[in-house]
Amino acid sequence: MGVIEVDRARARGPRVIPDRPWADIMLDEAVLAVQRRNVEAAIPLLAATRGDPEVRALRIEALSRAAVGMSRGIESLIARDQANPDLWLWLGRTRIEEAFEIKPEVKARAVQARRLEAYHSAMESARQPLVTAAGLMPADPVPWESMLWLAVGLERPRSDKDSVWYECARRWPTLYPANVARLITLSPGWGGTATEMLEFARTVVAKAPEGSPLPALIPLAHFENVAAERTPMSRGGWFGFDAQREIVAAAGQWSQRRIGPAHPRSIEAHNAFGAAFFLSDLRRPARGHLTRTGGRFSRLPWSHLGGEPENQFQRACNKLNVITN
CATH class of the missing domain: 1.25.40.10 (Tetratricopeptide repeat domain)
Incomplete structure (x- = not known):
């Protein structure tokens, strides 16, 4: 399944494969x-x-x-x-x-x-x-x-x-979903603190083995941090400059390590980075990551945006003119 960018994407929208973020x-x-x-x-x-x-x-x-x-x-x-x-x-x-x-x-x-x-x-x-x-x-x-x-x-x-x-x-120690679960237990929304959660994410990413999508813990941690304070009436951007810079660095670290077969959780990581870049108005990297999802969205981080994750994913794809074929 390939993904292309076309002018008529807004009319057609992405071919979404619900809640199956795997290949x-x-x-x-x-x-x-x-x-x-x-x-x-x-x-x-x-x-x-x-x-x-x-x-x-x-x-x-x-x-x-x-x-x-x-x-x-x-x-x-x-x-x-x-x-x-x-x-x-x-x-x-x-x-x-x-x-x-x-x-x-x-x-x-x-x-x-x-x-x-x-x-x-x-x-x-x-x-x-x-x-x-x-x-x-x-x-x-x-x-x-x-x-x-x-x-x-x-x-x-x-x-x-x-x-x-x-x-x-x-x-x-590098089991991806276990590290995500640990991140959530340390998050402000579940009784932890932003400092402890971000420190955990950074430590894990620094030791991540080649090819691992663990660098996606960085955008996920920033989503957890903002979501703990954000309300439906909140306005303005999701991430400040420092957070955006850290997310960009983490994405680069992962792309440099992706050698050989894709990790089973790669599509989830592409969702995490794609959503973060979309909300930061970094269109090119957002499009690149969402393209690689093949229309397969994950619950995290889209559920943080409010409403149904599928609708948020499709909205981002529409705005970026990304569709699957």
Whole structure:
């Protein structure tokens, strides 16, 4: 799939592929199969990831979101294969995604006590499957990455989040989604501070291995920082000059390191940089990164802009005359 810039792009708009920020055809097919309630289609896809935590984490996340409402089906698979770590991991992460679907809005919590109780119960139900998965594959960091989101979802004390991060990082310190989860636990919106969050992002990026999209933590950190203070009525630009300069430097660092096959999270990183450059009115680099998404947008950072991420992504593509074909 290529992407071109044309004068009539505003009329046609981008060909958007909703919530599939990856270049993995087999995962596309498995997600469709699971959405059609064929949960068995995921089994070989997950088994093939046991030696690659980055691909494993991506596929678990994608297939869990596809399986929302179908955790009972995964339980049935486990009943036939109770020693399968892939299934326990999938069940735990699916329960997390199911819980997030029923999480009450903050403003409504006072009048939705029952729903909040149901949310906490649903989220807590993910713990045992994830612990089981971790026990079956002790070297696997992905159950711990999921437990980071569990700690975020339950708003656990900082010490709990730190201990889960330690277990994940000592197994695979450069796991992209785990570093994103850690960034969020340190963000002002989740009880951390801008200083600590940005220091973490900069330290990780400075040590990022060749080809890793971890430099995208820089724009994501700046999004988290601004979003914590921004309101729907806020006016003016998102990023000041210093933030823009740091984002430009991080983008350059990543592009210089991108040698060999693309990282499984490259499209997510292109979304992060593309959104940041778009909001900074840096049209050429914004267009370059959004072109490389192939019309596949990620929830972060577009959800920070308000409304549906798809609408924000499409708006940016329209303004930059970027379409897919």
